[in-house]
Amino acid sequence: MALGAGLALILSIWNFFAPVEFLAPTASIAGTPAACLAIAATLALFLAALVLAGSASNRLLVGILLVGMLVGILGTAFTGRLIESPLLVGLMALCFVGWLIRLFAPRARY
Amino acid sequence: MRTIHLATAAALAASLAGPALAQEWSTFNGDLKAQKFSPLDQITPENVGTLTEAWSLHTGDVSDGVHRVHGRMHGPAGKAGVPPPSVWSATPLFVNDTLYVGTPFYRIFAVEPDTGKVKWTYDTGAALEALTQPDLKNRGVAYWAAAQPVDGVACQKRIYIGTMQAELHAVDADTGKPCADFGTNGVLDFNAFNTADSDWPLSLLQPPTVFGDTLFLGWAGKDWAEAVDSPGSVYALDARTGAVKWSFDTLPAEIRDQTGTANVWASMSVDPDRHLLYIPVSSPSPNFYQAAVPVDLPVVTSVTALDTETGRMVWSRQLVHHDLWDLDGNAAPTLVDIEKDGRTIPALVQTSKTGFLYVLDRETGEPIYPIEERPVPQTRVPGETSSPTQPFVDLPKRVIPDRWPGVFGLADAVSGGYCSRTARGLLDQGSFTPPSLQGSIVYPPTTGGTEWGGGAVDPRSGIYVVNSSSVVQIYRLIPRDQYDDEAARGGETGGFSPMTGTPYGFQLTTFLNPLGMPCWKPPYGMIAAYDLKTGERLWNEPFGQVQKYGFYMPESWGSVTIGGPVITASGLVFIGASMDSRVRAIDLKTGKVLWKAVVDAPAVALPAVYSYKGKQYVVFVAGGNSILSDKVSDQVVAFALPG
Secondary structure, eight states, rough: OHHHHHHHHHHHHHHHHHBBBOOOOOOOEEEHHHHHHHHHHHHHHHEEEEEHTTTTOOOOHHHHHHHHHHHHHHHHHHHHHHTOOOHHHHHHHHHHHHHHHHOTTOOOOO | OHHHOOOOOOOHHHHHHHHOOOOOOSSSSSTOOOEEEEEEOOOOOGGGOOOEEEEEEEEEEEOSSSSSEEEEEEEEOGGGGOOOOOOEEOOOETTTTEEEEEEEESSEEEOOTTTTTHHHHHEOOOOOOOOOSEEEEEEEEEEEEESSSTOOOOOSEEEEOOOOOOOOEEEEEEOOBTTTTTTTEEEGGGGOOSSSSSOOOOBSSSSEEETEEEEOOOOBBBBTTTTTOBBBEEEEETTTTOOHHHEEEEEGGGTTTTOOOOOSSSSEEEEEETTTTEEEEEEEETTSTTTTOOOOOOOSSEEEEEEETTTOOEEEEEEESOOOOOOOOSSSSSEEEETTTEEEEEEEEEEEEOOOOEEETTTTBBSSOEEEEEEEOOSSSSSSSOOOEEEEEEESSSOOOSOOOOBBBHHHHHHHTHHHHHTTTBOOOOOOOOOOOOEEEEEEOTTBBBEEEEEEEETTTEEEEEEOOOOOOOEEEEEEHHHHHHHHOTTTTTOOEBBBTTEEEEEEEEEEEETTTTTTOOOOOEEEETTTTOEEEEEEEEEEEOEETTTEOOOOGGGOSSSEEEEEETTTEEEEEEEEEEEEETTTTTEEEEEEOSSSSSSSSSEEEEHHHHHHHEEEEEETTTTSOOOOOOEEEEOOOOO
């Protein structure tokens, strides 16, 4: 999850500044509120993934983070769809896979 | 007649035979017939997917109306020295082995067509002020060349540009130096013709139409401000000196103290064989309350044919009677010969804000496909009268629905029922619902149907392509004693217009919910193709995408469109025109998008297609338009095949 969210954060920062989106040359969100939202969402996901990786023993915190991250992953994927960034959607799919693994293997560290 | 047709065919054949040579784009609409057709076929539906940017130029002439502009500034500007926003709708011309483009700061750029390198610039020195328009607008330049040029003498080829303050400048096309024999030292003060009203200048935003040694020129004014305004005369000027050859008055002398405008602010077309000039005439002032204007006043809101030599009116076809909606004739009619029932008919296609396509015999003005007078809703505003009928066209099919599409459930839901509540309180009687005191749902309104870009035609097949906008606006008349208070509360963006001299002011608002979402169902813009031989619509697709806050809405919603298409001989349609700052190539056969690219702002100008040194280019001006989005730019960008 942290890997996917970290890459998504880098992608979102790129998309904020670049005239066309990374690997999506027919779309542009440079300097827009949508680009800011993508940065904020992926940053939050990235930080949550890091916290989750170090909080396996606190079941309440883990539960809250997992629910919050699911909402974040789905919301960010929807944002990726609206800004026509298939790469962002793909990275959210990667995060979702990580989320599933974390859900069903709670003692693992990711 | 047969001789004329053979000559036309020979000219077309000659143009089709030479695509390997430099192929010009010599007028605002590509040619005098406003066909917007290029015989070039290097870029095809098969290879258009590889189209890449060949060059890009930034002129520096751009303003968002908020931030200071670095560069030239003439005269007083807006708040804190910031010029008004720029609206750049200039079609570049490719002639004289040079690409010429006018800017919204009223400069001319002469550019190398294969590199985008600037050869020279000319600065009119025009004040960057919103004199008659809320934005700094320019739709480009015009080109004239002497039929028998004199060696060693300047200004045998000229570029013309108009300004917001109504000056027409003529410069040498090779050097950019003013042509001293034109007007006064190269500048003609068009306001000298403004003898009827001096409140506002007659802005020259649309470049003149050039035919032979004559410039045909209309003007743009400050709409909706006053009941009595300058009459909308059209002028024929000597291309060398600027002297008036003739003028045509759209309004009869006896009512010029009661109304005004009915001007020609858009482009015109010319039938060079028949020596006929076709002018799209706008509606008379003050537009939304016309008690002082006779209901049966001819010529206004029409397409009208004039003799190019004398200005004599040959025929006039009114498109809207007693136009209470500002549904101007707003684009040059496209001239094309139609093969129908074994005959070749000299036709024209006139687009309109009404969304109808009027297909007329361009010699007589008579309809080729029926135009039917139908009863329409009548006004209940005290003092006002409606025309009992309006012209309707069933074939070709209207470019927009006949009635407004109804409340958009999503916009209604997220606004807590605002849209449906508001709609219930408005007057809604279908097409030609008149303005009212309670507020009327008007569809299509003054920003709907087809705008000044008009349509394009492939003259070989008679396939005609046109983009359109589906917009709902609310028209409300406000009694004079309440107007000032309401307008003051509404601020600059409230859509208020004083219509001074009438018992009413006016408010025009687009039907949006408080979140800014359209209250009517999508799609908001379409592009369609018609077979002019039968009137049949071949395809009709949502066009463009809405982009709001960076988010792209679904393609099926389309986008409001401003600007128009061009067609190439290889079966491609090139068009900008959408809100999403993209330019597209569309398959003429299917309407499917084959290629798209991002540019800096909505490309609301007609693109130009030309070839130079054996290579085909498609060039867009990406300047933006405040009706579509806040995004503005100063970019000229050319695309070509790689290599």
